[in-house]
Amino acid sequence: MFRLEARTSTPAWFNLALPLIAIAATLILCSGLIAIAGAGVIEAYGVMLSASLGDSYAITETLVRAAPMIFTGLAVAIAFRAKFWNIGAEGQLLAGAVASCFVGAIPMPGTLAMLLMALAGATAGALVALVPATLRVKFKVDDVVSSLLLNSVIYYALMALIEGPWKDTFSGYPISPPIEDSANFPVLIEGTRLHLGVIVALIAAPLCWFLIARTTLGFRIRVTGENPEAARYGGINVQRVLLSTALLSGALAGLAGVGEVGGVHFQVMSDISPGYGYSGIVVAMLARLNPLGVVPAAIFLAAVMTGAEAMSRATGVPAFLSDVIQGTALLAMLVALLFTAYRIRRVGAQT
Amino acid sequence: MSAPLIEMRGITKSFGAVKANEAVDLSVTPGEILGLLGENGAGKTTLMNVLFGAYAPDAGEILVEGRPVAIHNSADALAAGIGMVHQHFHLAPRLTVLENLLIGIPGKSGRIDRARGLARLTEISRQYGLSLDPNLPVSALSVGEQQRLEIIKALFRGAKLLILDEPTAVLAPSEVDGLFAALRSMAAQGLGIIFISHKLNEVRALTHRCVVLRHGKVAGRVDHPAETTSAEMARLMCGHEIVPPVKEASTPGAAVLTLDGISTAGHAGTPLRDVSLSVRAGEILGIAGVSGNGQRALADVISGMLPPGAGAMTIAGKTVKQFSPRELQALGLGRIPEDRMTTGLVTNLPLADSMVLPRIGTEAFSRKGLLNPAAIRAFAEAQIKAYDIRCPGPMVRAGALSGGNLQKALLARELAFDPKVLIVSQPTRGLDIGAARFIHEKFLAMRARGCGIIVIGEDLEELLMLSDRIAVMYEGRIAGTLPSADATVARLGLMMTGAGQTEEAA
Numbered sequence: 001m002f003r004l005e006a007r008t009s010t011p012a013w014f015n016l017a018l019p020l021i022a023i024a025a026t027l028i029l030c031s032g033l034i035a036i037a038g039a040g041v042i043e044a045y046g047v048m049l050s051a052s053l054g055d056s057y058a059i060t061e062t063l064v065r066a067a068p069m070i071f072t073g074l075a076v077a078i079a080f081r082a083k084f085w086n087i088g089a090e091g092q093l094l095a096g097a098v099a100s101c102f103v104g105a106i107p108m109p110g111t112l113a114m115l116l117m118a119l120a121g122a123t124a125g126a127l128v129a130l131v132p133a134t135l136r137v138k139f140k141v142d143d144v145v146s147s148l149l150l151n152s153v154i155y156y157a158l159m160a161l162i163e164g165p166w167k168d169t170f171s172g173y174p175i176s177p178p179i180e181d182s183a184n185f186p187v188l189i190e191g192t193r194l195h196l197g198v199i200v201a202l203i204a205a206p207l208c209w210f211l212i213a214r215t216t217l218g219f220r221i222r223v224t225g226e227n228p229e230a231a232r233y234g235g236i237n238v239q240r241v242l243l244s245t246a247l248l249s250g251a252l253a254g255l256a257g258v259g260e261v262g263g264v265h266f267q268v269m270s271d272i273s274p275g276y277g278y279s280g281i282v283v284a285m286l287a288r289l290n291p292l293g294v295v296p297a298a299i300f301l302a303a304v305m306t307g308a309e310a311m312s313r314a315t316g317v318p319a320f321l322s323d324v325i326q327g328t329a330l331l332a333m334l335v336a337l338l339f340t341a342y343r344i345r346r347v348g349a350q351t
Numbered sequence: 352m353s354a355p356l357i358e359m360r361g362i363t364k365s366f367g368a369v370k371a372n373e374a375v376d377l378s379v380t381p382g383e384i385l386g387l388l389g390e391n392g393a394g395k396t397t398l399m400n401v402l403f404g405a406y407a408p409d410a411g412e413i414l415v416e417g418r419p420v421a422i423h424n425s426a427d428a429l430a431a432g433i434g435m436v437h438q439h440f441h442l443a444p445r446l447t448v449l450e451n452l453l454i455g456i457p458g459k460s461g462r463i464d465r466a467r468g469l470a471r472l473t474e475i476s477r478q479y480g481l482s483l484d485p486n487l488p489v490s491a492l493s494v495g496e497q498q499r500l501e502i503i504k505a506l507f508r509g510a511k512l513l514i515l516d517e518p519t520a521v522l523a524p525s526e527v528d529g530l531f532a533a534l535r536s537m538a539a540q541g542l543g544i545i546f547i548s549h550k551l552n553e554v555r556a557l558t559h560r561c562v563v564l565r566h567g568k569v570a571g572r573v574d575h576p577a578e579t580t581s582a583e584m585a586r587l588m589c590g591h592e593i594v595p596p597v598k599e600a601s602t603p604g605a606a607v608l609t610l611d612g613i614s615t616a617g618h619a620g621t622p623l624r625d626v627s628l629s630v631r632a633g634e635i636l637g638i639a640g641v642s643g644n645g646q647r648a649l650a651d652v653i654s655g656m657l658p659p660g661a662g663a664m665t666i667a668g669k670t671v672k673q674f675s676p677r678e679l680q681a682l683g684l685g686r687i688p689e690d691r692m693t694t695g696l697v698t699n700l701p702l703a704d705s706m707v708l709p710r711i712g713t714e715a716f717s718r719k720g721l722l723n724p725a726a727i728r729a730f731a732e733a734q735i736k737a738y739d740i741r742c743p744g745p746m747v748r749a750g751a752l753s754g755g756n757l758q759k760a761l762l763a764r765e766l767a768f769d770p771k772v773l774i775v776s777q778p779t780r781g782l783d784i785g786a787a788r789f790i791h792e793k794f795l796a797m798r799a800r801g802c803g804i805i806v807i808g809e810d811l812e813e814l815l816m817l818s819d820r821i822a823v824m825y826e827g828r829i830a831g832t833l834p835s836a837d838a839t840v841a842r843l844g845l846m847m848t849g850a851g852q853t854e855e856a857a
């Protein structure tokens with residue numbers, strides 16, 4: 001028989017091992033589904049691996065996909081540190097995409113356009129995140145619900161825009177006009193889609209780590225998240241910290257949208273984000289809310305996404321497996337987190 | 352003597368390098384009240400957690416009525432007849448008294464059997480003189496009543512041995528008598544009781560036998576506590592004599608803190624009504640009163656947690672404008688909160704973080720928004736050394752420290768900045784007499800250096816020993832102020848009930 005027993009301390013290696021264990025558990029659990037779909041498990045995972053990380057082109061594709069999830073993962077990680085439950089990264093991403101598309105369509109020098117796009121996108125995301133944070137601070141409205149519901153509001157606003165004023169009059173498709181060519185983010189490696197935004201995402205992660213670990217704002221975010229009462233007693237303006245966290249988190253999620261517009265799609269359409277905002281939650285949890293962990297976690301999910309498409313083509317397993325893997329990874333991680341507080345003990349024969 | 356109800360043999364439990372318990376033997380017979388004593392961090396709570404199944408011991412065995420049992424969790428412990436009242440209660444605040452008792456107790460066919468529960472509650476209440484209204488929600492109970500509910504809960508589940516971890520630390524002196532009467536009645540009816548307390552006079556009054564722990568080991572046993580002196584017990588606990596500190600005469604200077612007509616409204620608890628008082632440099636002002644008479648609001652106003660509705664406050668001659676913690680700190684106020692765990696510290700973060708928390712934005716620990724980790728660490732290390740805070744180091748989770756060490760950490764973080772005024776609530780609650788003595792000495796040293804100190808407390812003897820003057824609070828007002836030379840426990844007690852009004856205005 002086995003029992004859960006409270007841990008008195010958590011070994012340090014555990015923090016690193018945990019996400020790896022969760023990922024291994026996920027792959028084992030999902031292999032059952034692959035088998036049911038009638039494909040060889042090893043073969044299917046093999047195709048996934050080679051299609052996502054097998055050669056340099058595949059790697060660049062995976063990185064391009066990882067970039068938005070690095071941003072949304074950072075957005076969620078920072079928000080959750082302060083216990084601001086931002087489930088709205090998806091809406092903030094869309095707002096950032098729309099705002100940057102707006103700016104990118106105005107003719108101006110390329111560098112200026114890119115800077116203004118980033119600024120506009122980050123601002124739009126931040127303003128969207130400010131809504132649930134303000135509701136919570138002023139009226140004690142639950143931020144999980146309000147930030148989640150806001151996603152639909154933003155999504156339908158975007159739809160209204162591309163079905164209405166932005167609709168392509170020529171083709172009749174619900175897509176926005178493209179941004180100026182000069183505003184397209186430069187491609188870093190000829191023949192790939194690896195764009196400047198990916199590098200910005202990779203730089204953002206250590207910057208966010210620095211912010212959390214080494215600045216007074218980061219200190220206040222951590223303390224507010226862990227014990228708002230002690231924070232207030234210690235002279236921290238808890239409400240202001242929550243609002244700042246929301247702005248920061250929303251801005252990061254907004255940048256995810258900027259990268260998609262400036263570096264990948266060059267316009268806005270209804271499926272500009274295949275749920276990168278929600279994936280950000282999985283990424284942040286796998287990273288244990290550590291900004292440095294966000295990068296590998298986002299790359300893992302991106303590899304699953306690119307790999308799943310190739311696997312589907314090669315083996316006939318539906319590409320939806322990618323969504324299942326994501327969901328399972330989140331659940332596995334949540335279960336794994338239980339083991340930071342508890343351990344399983346084998347209970348011998350009772351006397 | 353009859354056969355032991357429970358017996359612990361050779362219990363050893365380590366946390367990393369810390370040996371919290373080492374080869375501890377202990378037994379309780381039916382009808383016996385056993386006192387468990389020891390300095391902060393001696394391992395009392397750990398030992399009881401082992402008995403209650405929260406921790407698995409590294410070595411040793413537990414026998415219940417002579418038979419070895421394996422206790423892996425609280426359910427096992429309860430099945431073996433062991434009940435525990437923790438210092439932090441485990442109650443569901445929105446449920447009623449009766450519902451809390453019935454949690455986890457299946458009735459017939461899985462449904463909850465209210466009628467039988469009520470009958471059992473009435474029986475227990477009558478048997479041990481522990482009455483509670485079964486239909487009140489827990490959130491409406493006072494701390495003392497919640498504790499009574501925890502005791503009833505343990506008895507309800509058939510406990511034959513009741514463990515109480517510092518039950519009197521959260522009680523007002525008047526509530527202690529009621530608790531003791533109930534415990535004596537339980538013992539008289541054959542239950543075994545383990546009682547943990549740092550208050551030696553309580554231990555001497557209540558217990559039949561004592562076990563003293565020091566550094567995790569049994570340092571001594573006392574067979575007739577009533578016939579021993581507190582000094583003797585203290586020597587067993589600490590390994591040396593504890594002499595009360597000497598209070599030198601001092602000539603107070605100018606007022607460093609004044610409250611003028613402060614009133615509050617719109618918060619939980621008793622509001623303040625027209626409170627005026629002052630503390631001078633080099634003076635200790637004690638605030639006595641039955642808890643719930645506005646002490647909480649007074650502490651909150653002075654420490655910047657509650658802006659008053661009316662009235663004025665000055666610190667070192669400057670008028671307080673915003674009543675924010677930051678402003679007050681800048682004016683030279685040091686604050687030590689009543690509740691270390693919820694208000695004082697961030698238990699999940701490193702100790703060093705809690706120690707620098709109130710001053711993180713100052714030059715000492717950061718510059719232009721960037722933290723100075725080396726300075727933070729150095730500060731924490733220096734204070735750990737200066738105040739003998741027992742812990743593995745500044746990066747340990749604050750929650751892993753024992754109560755006395757947490758209190759020292761909070762004291763250190765304020766005193767390091769040489770405050771002009773210091774406000775403290777219940778400064779030695781839960782502390783062993785050595786640690787309490789250390790803190791008293793620090794206060795007196797601050798007083799000698801010209802700091803004005805307000806001590807809010809319920810322990811009248813402590814207040815009389817520390818204070819130069821004592822103000823009594825009653826129903827949100829200052830009922831009177833006495834020089835401590837004129838004050839006695841009896842006289843203060845009378846004033847605390849609202850009788851016997853004042854002379855000198857504060």
Ligand SMILES: Nc1ncnc2c1ncn2[C@@H]1O[C@H](COP(=O)(O)OP(=O)(O)OP(=O)(O)O)[C@@H](O)[C@H]1O
Nearest residue numbers: 008366371391392393394395396397751753754755
């Ligand atoms: N969960 C834990 N993890 C690490 N160390 C612990 C833990 N619990 C207790 N300790 C350590 O074990 C020792 C004994 O602690 P314990 O809480 O049993 O002391 P205590 O006698 O109850 O003290 P107090 O009178 O302050 O309540 C202390 O050094 C403490 O720091």
Ligand SMILES: [Mg+2]
Nearest residue numbers: 395396397516
């Ligand atoms: Mg204890």
